[in-house]
Amino acid sequence: MRPLHHNPGSHDGNRLSPFLTHGAVELGAICGLWVRARHAATPIRVERAFAVGGVGLADDIHADSFSPRQLLLASASAYEAFDLPAHALRENLLLDVDTASLTSGTVLQLGDAVRIRLMFQCEACGQLDLQRRGLAAALGSRRGMLARVIASGTVVAGDTIMQLDERLPAWSDDWRERVMTVLDAVPPGHVIDYARLARVAGIQSSYCRAFPRLLARLGADHAAKAVPARTTVTLPRWDGSGLFDRM
Structure with missing residues (x-):
């Protein structure tokens, strides 16, 4: 990585932003982009995509203002290390950067305008084992990094x-x-219902089955804030609005 000392009035052909600061560091480049319109659809490789602040990539199934999983960033080095076929990790953006080295809370700028917030490492789920037995365990933290879009472009x-x-x-x-x-x-x-809790926490809805046991371990104060779909609790439901502006 090298620090970039950029003159806001200059342009060097790399689509640098006019509001980059002296603390900006160049990490690498985007190798590929994919958009998937729905779960059953085949992801489409595109040359460009519009990123909507607070939502995700336009026309992508993971575009969701209430989700921390709007984008999946994968590393070209992971494909090389594990000899994976193209798009095996189901990423939106393929980078020539080791995503395992990225940390949550970091803000990246892509091109001249788009900014994304790195959220957390994507778990290597068992679906990957359908491609190759033991792949999920072998990948570990190299599945990719999840992110939210915070500036459009x-x-x-x-x-x-x-x-x-x-x-x-x-x-x-x-x-x-x-x-x-x-x-x-x-x-x-x-209160927040289980399905919405799973959505804004960035976990699969199947984890809702584990919520009662987890909430019991967390204690009464936390347990009282989450309810299943069928409940006698009449308190207003919070949908997660404003969460990512504060947390």
């Missing part, structure tokens, strides 16, 4: 990736700690 294959000196709150790779983070943000006098 067009992302283009080949764009430079800059690490900015801005830092935002870090989120844990541990799903249990993310659940606690969300519960701590529930406004007084409100």
Whole structure:
């Protein structure tokens, strides 16, 4: 990585932003972009995509203002190390950067305008084992990094990736700690239902089955803030609005 001392009025052909600061560091470049319209659809490789602040990539199934999983960034080095076929990791952005070295709370700028917030490492789930037995365990933390879009713009294959000196709150790779983070943000006098809790914590809806046991371990104060779909609790439901502005 090398620091970039950029004159706001200059342009060197790398689509640098006019508001990069002296603390910006060039990490690498985007090798490829993919968009998937729905779960059953085949991901489409594109040369450019529009990133919507607070939402994700336009026309992508993971575009969701309430999700910390708007983008999946994968590393070209992981493909080389594990001899994977193209797009095996189901990423949106393929980078020539080792995503395992990236940390939550880091802000990256892609090209001249798009900024993303790194959230947490994507778990290597069992679905990967359908491609190769034992792949999930072998990948470990090299599946990729999840991110949210915080500034809109067009992302283009080949764009430079800059690490900015801005830092935002870090989120844990541990799903249990993310659940606690969300519960701590529930406004007084409100509750959050299990499905919404899973969504804003960035975990699969199947984990809702584990919530009663986890909430019991967290204690009465936390347990009282989350409710299943069928409940007699009549308190207003919080949908997670404003969570990512504060946490």
